[in-house]
Amino acid sequence: MTDTQDKALVLFSGGQDSTTCLAWALERFAHVETLGFDYGQRHAVELAARGRVLAAIRERFPRWAGRLKDDHLLVTDVLARLGESALTHAKPIETPEGGLPTTFVPGRNILFFTLAAALAHGRGIGRLVGGMCETDFSGYPDCRDDTLKALQVALNLGMEARFVVETPLMWLTKAQSWALAEDLGGEALVRLVVEETHTCYLGERTPHDWGAGCGACPACALRAKGFAEWRAGRRP
Numbered sequence: 276m277t278d279t280q281d282k283a284l285v286l287f288s289g290g291q292d293s294t295t296c297l298a299w300a301l302e303r304f305a306h307v308e309t310l311g312f313d314y315g316q317r318h319a320v321e322l323a324a325r326g327r328v329l330a331a332i333r334e335r336f337p338r339w340a341g342r343l344k345d346d347h348l349l350v351t352d353v354l355a356r357l358g359e360s361a362l363t364h365a366k367p368i369e370t371p372e373g374g375l376p377t378t379f380v381p382g383r384n385i386l387f388f389t390l391a392a393a394l395a396h397g398r399g400i401g402r403l404v405g406g407m408c409e410t411d412f413s414g415y416p417d418c419r420d421d422t423l424k425a426l427q428v429a430l431n432l433g434m435e436a437r438f439v440v441e442t443p444l445m446w447l448t449k450a451q452s453w454a455l456a457e458d459l460g461g462e463a464l465v466r467l468v469v470e471e472t473h474t475c476y477l478g479e480r481t482p483h484d485w486g487a488g489c490g491a492c493p494a495c496a497l498r499a500k501g502f503a504e505w506r507a508g509r510r511p
């Protein structure tokens with residue numbers, strides 16, 4: 276592997292998916308940095324989870340600790356000023372008939388990967404890792420494999436670079452994402468994901484066996500369903 280291809284920058288929000296992607300990258304690459312975005316989320320609880328997860332990985336996974344390098348946080352509050360999403364404004368979380376969910380933030384993943392590439396370019400990092408997924412699809416067009424493959428081409432042409440956009444969860448169900456976490460880091464990583472990561476759209480931290488959250492919003496529902504399916508599937 277060339278030097279730049281052995282270095283990864285993980286889009287890391289502190290949620291279940293990006294934490295699983297971080298473990299995936301730490302298992303594979305010698306040098307792994309993390310990047311988070313403060314885009315005016317309704318709840319700072321998601322950003323607080325980032326620090327907890329990074330600290331827990333350093334403490335509980337010595338084989339990964341040496342590979343886990345700098346963490347970056349970029350303020351992209353411009354997104355909240357461009358339009359109203361239920362993730363950045365107090366409006367109902369719903370999916371109108373034939374439309375996109377109100378939690379969709381137009382251009383978010385395209386902007387995030389573009390900023391990630393700009394950061395990685397100067398740091399000699401060749402792999403850009405994101406937790407986007409088309410299988411348990413929340414209906415976000417910027418999570419699609421085709422969107423991200425097209426973006427990889429645009430980034431490489433536009434920055435005269437050789438980035439590889441990695442999306443290890445793209446074709447996994449939520450149950451398979453839990454199984455991947457267990458494969459990568461055993462029960463210890465599953466416990467870390469359950470206890471420390473944050474997914475709930477409402478910013479609630481009520482404890483459940485699948486993690487902390489309101490238990491009712493679409494993000495909680497997806498996470499709880501996947502956890503239950505994974506647990507049911509691994510019983511003898």
Ligand code: ZN
Pocket residue numbers: 474475476477478479488489490491492493494495496
């Ligand atoms: Zn919730």
